Amino acid sequence: MPDEKNTPQGTVSEGFESVRREFGAVAAEEGGDYAAQLVAYLGGERVVDLWTGPEITGDSLTGVFSSTKGAAHLVVALLVQDGVLDLDQRVSHYWPEFAAEGKRDITLRDLLSHRAGVVGADSGFLLEELADDRVIAERLAAQAPYWRPGTAFGYHALGIGALTGEVVRRVTGQSIQELFEDRVRSRHDLDFFLGLPEEHEPRFLTTLPMLPTPEQQAQLDAAETGPRSVTGIAFNRNHPQAPDLEALPNVRVIRAKGPASVGGVASARGLAGMYAAAISELDGRAPLLKPDTAAAFAQIHSIGYDLVSRAHKAFGLGFSATGDVYPLLGQGAFGHSGAAGSQAFADPRNGLAYGYNRRRFAFPGGAAPENGRLIAAVHAAATSARRR
Incomplete structure (x- = not known):
């Protein structure tokens, strides 16, 4: 008999029953304490709203790690769209201290x-420092770059939101967190918080660590990099008291301050809803982004060997170029994944918005492998729905 705790709960629209089945198949294969949420929109209509596993519901919130970067950079996209920020202006124009150590001409x-x-x-960062974007920004403004700017690219895993956030603060007088709340989250009542209010704490589920098999642990050990390598520095392993990155959302100070690189707390409804609001009419409101803004931020700017991840990556502006990872998506799909396995994106050409969230870290970290299956199921159902 099927394990009831891993039977998908929730609803799907007519024609999306195959997504429920695929989600159920994933849950059956994962077994144990697998707990996850899956939500999708088509043309601004929620067509998938599912969850499965112990303790979790559709309303549950978890830390979404780097999927936070999508929220932060939606704010930046809005400010560029408004003419408040210029993509080709020097960062030091907005933030003079950033010019130190050869960074004057970085745009x-x-x-x-x-x-x-x-x-x-x-010198790395303490836990309390990682929670505070202002502290991170001040330290990074004085830091020499680890390669000649513009000659290569590498994932700014823990600092990109603080850096872009300081630009935003210098120009607007408000933080990225405040602007996200005012312009995005509260506008659509999204379950996606950059700074989780105390009253929502009972909905939060702690993030569970990865449990690799011996073979998987051997792969992780073989890929390990030194704490003073570029990778080690980027993930803060060079600090002697470096916090466990897997457990960051489990610490209240991280959830409360919502650092813009990794501190967001959300459900899959919040993840998918944000991207639906970005590209589609939602709740009777026009899309947040104009098509040319969405296209500009989705356009690939960095692709190839990532010096930090030590793998092939593709980035637009603040977002991942999601279509490079899942080629069945439309050109110009943009979004961001998170370390524990979350994935969220908008696919403007297909009118899709997708959010997936899981509680336990997936091997090997980053977007969980099952996203490929689930995205294919959502895409196939959406393609059939458009043909009807």
């Missing part, structure tokens, strides 16, 4: 495309 476009080389600080 906002360079920064958003992970080409600035300021992936961390020589």
